[in-house]
Amino acid sequence: MFSQARILVIDDDESMRDSCRQALARKASRVEVAEDGLSGLEILEKEAFDLVILDLKMPGLSGMEVLSRIKQEYPEVVVVVITGYATVESAVEAMRHGAYDFLPKPFTPESLRAIVGRALDARELVLENILLRSELEASIGSEVIIGKSEPMRKIEEVMRKVSPTDTTVLIYGQSGTGKELMARAIHRHSSRNGKPFVVADCGSLVESLFESELFGHVKGSFTGATATKYGRLELANGGTVFFDEIGNISMNVQTKLLRVLQEREITKVGSTQVIKVDVRVIAATNKDLQRAVQAGTFRDDLFYRLSVVPIALPPLRERRDDIPPLANYFLKKYNQKRKKDVHAISIKAMKALVEHDWPGNVRELENAIERAVVLTENDTIEPSDLLYYGLNASTIPESDMERPRRLADVEKEHIVRTLKMFGGHKGKTAEWLGIDRKTLRSKLRRYGLD
Known part of the structure; x- marks a missing residue:
């Protein structure tokens, strides 16, 4: 962070x-x-x-x-x-x-902050991958949690076969299922693993900036282009470029990307010079691209170029056997990271985790365990520790539930514990709670905590 x-x-x-x-x-x-x-x-x-x-x-x-x-x-x-x-x-x-x-x-200061932010996110990902290797002992040995469930075993088999080739791969999956981790694992097990793995985030860049980010630009090609910029494809030369959320790119960029896949060459914005590139392409999406093709919002020829080998990552609710090892891994991870000593997840709490549908998938499960580790005052996570994190109360055995509490009481207690976690720092507390400082001050006054 x-x-x-x-x-x-x-x-x-x-x-x-x-x-x-x-x-x-x-x-x-x-x-x-x-x-x-x-x-x-x-x-x-x-x-x-x-x-x-x-x-x-x-x-x-x-x-x-x-x-x-x-x-x-x-x-x-x-x-x-x-x-x-x-x-x-x-x-x-x-x-x-x-x-x-x-x-x-x-x-510019903005470009420096942007690249530093991305680099810090990548660092966090690397540390998580190292931890996952040692804790889960995934059979592929590296960057992605494969798990022991039958759906993930089949995906592992496909990944092992496709990784050593230069075949284009299209990864489908809901948000939080680990699409980028899968792409990195494919790259790591390919013959290009000593070359760059470059991410092009199609979901966060606006149309006017995307071509510059992807293909690069020459100095003076547009207002603000004070220096020549090397695009993602050029920097990935010899390695792998990963197009995250490929379904978000415009028809104009689709046409230019198709040319890259066909001709293996690019042209910077504002230039006429053709530059040859040698990259493997892996793409990911949480959209139904076949439906987008039928609707006319995604080129059919680009779709067929991208989906030579499709891999569909299942949502966590379809591989519930992987929830206990994932939950225990995240427990150990955040014990170390937050300097806590929570020994275990109780049987009934684990049952609640396994029965929850997890619309946010692995990312949501990780957040739930992190918050439970931080906020629990016991050495074991119980079902009541999970009620704050989107778990449906119906997943918790009735015998475990006390008399229902008022929502205001639950919110007040949650704010108090979060304030305590951050040593009374209101800015960090508000950021953690996902609200602005003005809203936090209002709630503190309402509950007599100011």
Whole structure:
């Protein structure tokens, strides 16, 4: 999470260090700076950081040397490389050495914050994958929870067969089922696993920015294009590009993406130069693309190009046998992360978890366990600890339920416990509860807590 991040900026340009500090200080927990690579490594020896912003061109130790040291000695630290000497070769080389992404100078504070936010999310994903490998001992050995249920065994078999090939894969699944984790697992087990895995989030980018993000742009091609930008496809050259929520792209972008799949070449926005690319394409969607084809909102030729091998991830309610190991994994994970000592999930609470339909799938289950770990005052999670998290009261045995409580009483208690968790910090409490600070203040006054 950005608000808890510890960030180190390593750059020999004082004005650049100050600019990065100012751009990130309001959102990050802590921002430190170093004037060269050696100083940066000395700081890393003394303190733990989540992310490093690293200039490639510095006197003394080069940025590439510092990057290699960081990835060898601090593999959990994510690195974003910045430089005023931007080339595709240096960007790809940095990513091959373990950098998350590459940002050419000059850049805006907004673009810096955006890439740092994505990098921190990726770091969290990597840490979760490491934990999942050791805790669940998934038979494929890495990035995605396969589980032991019959539906997931069949998916594992398909994944094992398709991974070593360059075949295009289309992953279907509801939100929270793990589509990106599946795509990363396919990449990891492919012959391209030493090359970049680049995500193109089709669901978060507006039409006017999507082409630039995907294909790149040249300096001066539109207002605000102050420097040449390398697109996702160019940076993924030799590796895999993952189109998340592919069903959201416009017909115009669909046409251009189809050309990429057919010709394996791109053209930057504002340029006429054709650039050859060698990428494997994996796409994912939570939409029915066949219905979109029939409705005329998705090109049929693009659909057939993408869905050479379709993989449908089932919702969690269709693989309930996987809920207990997942719940126990999340229990251990958040015991460590939140420094709690909750020993177990009771039999009746586990029964409630298994019987719940989980419309948010694995992501919702994870949130439920995290909140229960944080807020319970016992060493075992009971059914009553789960009532706050969307579980239907009908899933809880009647013998476990006390006399029904007023909704206002439940809300008041929940706010009190959350405030306690964050040491009375109202901003963090409001963010956790999913409400703004004004709403929180109103509720505190209503319940006499101010």
